[in-house]
Amino acid sequence: MTVILLLFENVNMKKLMNILLIISLVCSLPSCKPDDCPEPIENQSPVVWKKLISSSPESSLNSTPLLYKDLIVLGKKETSGYVIRAYNAYAGDTIWETMAPVSGGFNATDWDESMIYDNKIVFSESYWFFALDAVTGKILWHKINDNFFGGSCVIDKYLYKMGTDHRNWSSLYRFEINSGAKEKLFTINRSEYGSNYSPNLMMPVKWVHPNGDEILVLQNRTYGWYTDMEHKMDILAWNLTADSMLWYRDRLDGFSSMSRPAIDGDKVYFYGDRHAYCINPLNGETIWKYFIGDGPEDDFNTANILIIDDKLIVKPDNDHMHAVNKETGEMIWRNNETASMPDLLTVHQDTIWFGSGGVLAIDANTGKTLIDQYEASNGSWIFPIAHHPTNGHIYTSDGDYLYCLNPKYMR
């Protein structure tokens, strides 16, 4: 102590200050061990990037985002026409842009109006449909036909379309996806199959008969223009190999969804009025049916079907979501707090994703809501979700911008 006092007595103030400064510097060095230092905070915004879709939109809607390798493909109706763009999935840069060979009101917005097969992208709505090269955006072929109506689907290398006069007949066609070559498969007339209902064939799924024949299983969503002005859900199986009807089942239900059925092994799943059906494609018999509920929205105006492992996901028009054992029809879980009006359910790593007033993610194993209506803007979050296969990023839009989002930071 005496030494310190003596020291202080012998140094002037300036020196004292310098000593203090050195001491403070020396003290501050070990005071922050690497482990204690504040970690640099990484960017925790869910928005990885966003890109304005159009500066002159003609519609608030856009097509379902489609992922092809490292490209996100999206169509939008603009004042100049319907424009399809491919964006780099990592940075959002526009890779190519193509004006669709369409006119009038064409606006592919539903999930069954744009799809990818191999390196081809198909857009199809109402009278128009065309295929383009996913890598270059070059239009490969396009068609227009006044009798075609509704969405489409791709099975193997064929695009399927339905033609109708909306009263008396409905035909199923298919087009070879590389060339656009047309093939008419079959027609159902109003007078056939014992009823006077106007036929309306929906998109099929393909099943292979034990004898090796290729069978298309689909719905005929008839309408009673000449009877009771009500809907009737017929289902049928068309033998593609034998070019004949394998079976036709009248009135499985009344009102039904326009959704394409789902197929898993030897079972085909349909959505009717307040019921999901499991059908034997061999003879059209019901294996089981799942009652959803008797509420006004326990049906499927806008539904689609998802099979995840052993589960059939049932999403009626209300806020509910059910997971049903696809073999037995028994309920596995139910979540009554998911939003309604989903456009398309998608699945990625055991999570069900959809857009409805925000991005929703539901754990497919438990039914627990993981992300509840996340919105990155005040826009319209009603579009389906595409998933990057490796980095976990998701792609969707708010109608104005295309977003790449990191679900890790979506709370």
Place this chain on the structure above:
Amino acid sequence: MKNDKITYNMKNINIKLQGIFSMVLLLIVSIAYAQPPRICDTCKYDVELTKGRFFTDSVDIYTPPQTTSEFSPCPASDTGLKYIGFIHGLSGSPASWSDAQEWTSNNYKTNSGKPSYVGWETSFHDVGQEVNKQIEVDIHSKFSQTKDSRCYSNDFIIAHSQGGIGSRYLDYKWDTHKHNTDFGDRRLFYGLVTFGSPHGGAHIALTKDQHAGFITGVVDAIYLEGTYNLRGYSKKLDKLLDNKDIFIEEEMVPIMIKGLHTNTMDAMAPNSSVMDSINNHKSRLHKVAFYGVEDAPECWRVISNMTDVAAEDYPTWKAEPDNFFVDKAESVRAEHLAAIQENNSKIKRWKAAGIFGRNIFSALMASYFVNKNLVENHHREEAVRFLDNANTHWRYLIGAYHRDSFEWVNETYYELTWEEKYGWLGKWYKQTRHFNTYNECVNHYNGLNVYRKQGWSINAKTKPIKKQSFYPNDGVVLVKSQKAFPGVGGRIDKMEKNNHFQERNSPQTEEVLEKLYKGKYDGYFTTLRKR
């Protein structure tokens, strides 16, 4: 000596004044703290407890027995276009549907129009008569066929809110009063699509007498925030300001809402004779009902579209922003709170000045300004209370409120903890803050401006909170009423985050109309694209 005595007396008075003042303050504080809990049966609007989603929706749907449609369809040989009429709601005009109607005409094979009943909201009889006349005129101006040669069976109406009730009234009259020439000599439409129509009745009609009080509260708390600092200067001025509130409520607001308080609004009250008539009628119309559900605070979102930009004034399908009034209410509330805080500081300063003042004049001055700031604060606190309770108040007015219905639920919140120090020699202090979202925690931590910070962590936690249940609604009409179109069955669809006015021009409107024309809800409404 005399001066010393005066000074002593002055100081004495000053101390006494301060004492009285402190007593009054203590009394005020005591009263404030002695108030009963705010959640109580006797409170008028209780407390805003509607954060987050907590809906109770007991479906209340009229279900008279439905007959199958007896209408004959148009023959297959009839290739004529269908007519689609867009009908506006209460106090609306043909412009209300201008975007949707123009879009439909441009993109689909139809002749569409906007029949109106402006000036005829004296009764639904008058509305029906006028709509019938307008549709007839519209159809005959757009189609070349004669009345007898044209097939009307494919024609349908798309109606918003009251327009749906008016259309149903017309349908009811066509079916039940076939020889009443007020409604023409034939049916002019066979399908009806409604957006936000109060099929189960409009509860807002029942609280008509209280609308002016709510709007006055909005005007006073938000638009007249600048007048609050005039409070407390004198009793005369305060009385004048009070009279201003009475003037707004009794004179101005009734003029503002006169257009809404029509006879037809009264007739839409639940269980009115008109509603009972149409709800017990076995309508043969093809039906679809779309309903909007709006997030809290619905009241500000609805007012945003009424005072900022009307839904039809946005570009087509772009009426999704409705935050204008939400932001405005929040910023005004913050201004009130800031002013209260500043006044409290002033009160403290004036009190100090009064206690340590040298004379009675400074004591009186202090007392005056303390009082002035207290009066101003009282009014500002009332304004904040109004703003805090406004959405519950509004829900009460539209029938969404259940005053006795409470439930304990667990709410998730986020706890941010970290350590910070304020200088190199200082010690580390542990800090904790609670936020509603994860991002708020991150933003808070990133924004900390301290010498050093470390060891942050964010943990999700839950706490039980008392929530009040309410009927979901679009800000004006309850969901259960929008869905209660007799016979509609499952032909209904929800429009998420749409308020009553957005329903006519939001992205979801485009989406559901696209689906409607594709026949997803009912094949009857299938309408082909234009090539």
